[in-house]
Amino acid sequence: MGACQKDFESAVNQVKLLKKDPGNEVKLKLYALYKQATEGACNTPKPGLFDLINKAKWDAWNALGNLPKETARQNYVDLVSGLRSSSDSSSQVKPEADKKRAGYDTLVITSEDCITKIMLNRPAKKNALTTQMYREIMLALEAASKDDSTITVFTGNGDYYSSGNDLTNFTDIPPGGIEEKAKNSAILLRDFVDCFIDFPKPLVAVVNGPAVGISVTILGLFDLVYASDRATFHTPFSHLGQTPEGCSSYTFPKIMGPAKAVEMLIFGKKLTAGEAYAQGLVTEVFPDSTFQKEVWTRLKAYSKLPQNAMHISKQIIRNHEKEKLHAINAEESRILQERWLSDECMNAVMDFFSRKAKL
């Protein structure tokens, strides 16, 4: 027990030295295990529903039940050891690999063959989109709109394309409380989607795996969507007490007809890649085994087409609707600002964290 206590104290110190923020979920786990290891089973009153951060912490600790202090200590030590080794040899592609595009922590951006590739790079979190990531994507789009590339490609690192909005975004409450949080998030959402509406060059999604939430809805603003046959398309907004964004309330009925759009956006029906192709959301589906090779061969050929002609064609095709799309985006963001304050939404986010804490 003495040695274990020493390992535990050493792990507590190592956490402070981690080079990379392990993210809110891991911090919650660490918190819970630390409390259990030092104080035993959760013994404090449950915080109120609106005290989101303390409630998430309490839930995580309480979920450990009567786990013995010794086991909690050991689990804490193991978790920290895993974090240290994954930060040393992470499967995450190091942004330093691309010297030209330093300054992005959550994306890997490369330019080759007149193609700028923006790769979401949080594979361990299924490329869930943090607030920082939304901001970095906006910066990357701004840079790509001005660089000498012909087309811009979005893809995901790892087995997912993206699991959509990172639900921990909801736990970082500013001093102004949840109303301020909802207001700031609505502004960020609106600005983020505006960047896609205004993007001047052909925009291609290389959907390497499952896509959820906002990573699906904004596909309606892309010019080509290539999908692996492993990809799925899921917008579980009602399940989350939320409503459509990314202009999908307009683009999805237009693309696939109202009946199919309703199945996805209201009832949360998950589409396979083949179904998404049949509904017109996806341009073409490729077998996963040859996906990367086939898609990149195709894109390299396209990127050699005359650049100005392609850019002007995109403008002709998209410009009629720009004003309308901006208005729709503003309205969807306004409605979501209200939704985020609803009990339905808060309970759904709490459920996600409770499910995680019980694992």
Ligand SMILES: CCCCCC/C=C/C(=O)SCCNC(=O)CCNC(=O)[C@H](O)C(C)(C)COP(=O)(O)OP(=O)(O)OC[C@H]1O[C@@H](n2cnc3c(N)ncnc32)[C@H](O)[C@@H]1OP(=O)(O)O
């Ligand atoms: C500025 C704000 C704009 C907001 C715009 C509105 C946007 C709306 C949306 O995008 S709604 C969609 C939100 N996304 C979800 O609801 C998905 C939640 N995640 C899941 O359901 C599952 O994680 C999964 C189905 C994507 C994958 O399941 P599985 O294969 O079993 O993997 P894990 O669950 O173990 O995931 C690994 C790891 O990643 C964490 N994670 C995955 N997705 C998210 C996410 N969206 N938010 C936060 N964290 C996520 C997951 O918790 C695991 O973490 P852990 O290893 O336990 O620490």
